[in-house]
Amino acid sequence: MAKILRNPHAEATTGVDLQVPSIMRYLERHKLELRGSEVVDIGTWNGERSHAISVRLSPLHIRCVLEPKLTLEEFWQSKKCLAIWTDEGD
Numbered sequence: 892m893a894k895i896l897r898n899p900h901a902e903a904t905t906g907v908d909l910q911v912p913s914i915m916r917y918l919e920r921h922k923l924e925l926r927g928s929e930v931v932d933i934g935t936w937n938g939e940r941s942h943a944i945s946v947r948l949s950p951l952h953i954r955c956v957l958e959p960k961l962t963l964e965e966f967w968q969s970k971k972c973l974a975i976w977t978d979e980g981d
Contacts, residue, residue, distance in 0.1 A: 892927040892942065899936035910950060 896915070901908035910933050918924060932941040934949035946952065950963035958966055 892929050892944075893925045893931035894927045895930045896925070897930050897932050897941070898934065899932045899939065899941075900934055903936045 896911045898908045898911050900906070901910070914933070930941060931948070932945040934940075934951070935945060940946060950967065953963045955961045955963050955966040961969070
C-alpha cells in the first residue's frame with residue numbers, strides 16, 4: 892500500500908529521521924521497492940496515524956534482530972550516547 896514512508900515524529904519534532912532512510916536502504920540493498928500509492932506513517936504522533944498498520948510499523952513494536960528480547964526503540968535507547976563536538980582551536 893505504501894508509495895512513500897513518513898516518520899511523523901521526526902517531522903513534528905524536527906528531529907533527525909533515522910528510520911525511513913534505514914528502511915529505504917534496506918529495500919534498495921535487497922532490490923525491493925515500494926509499489927503502493929499511499930503515504931504510510933511509521934508510528935504515530937499525538938495519536939494520529941495514516942493507516943492501521945502505522946502502529947505496527949512503530950519502533951516501539953518491531954523486534955530488534957540483534958537482540959530479539961528488545962524492540963528497536965528499546966535497543967536504540969539502550970545504545971545511544973551523547974557526543975559533543977568542539978572547535979579544534981579550543
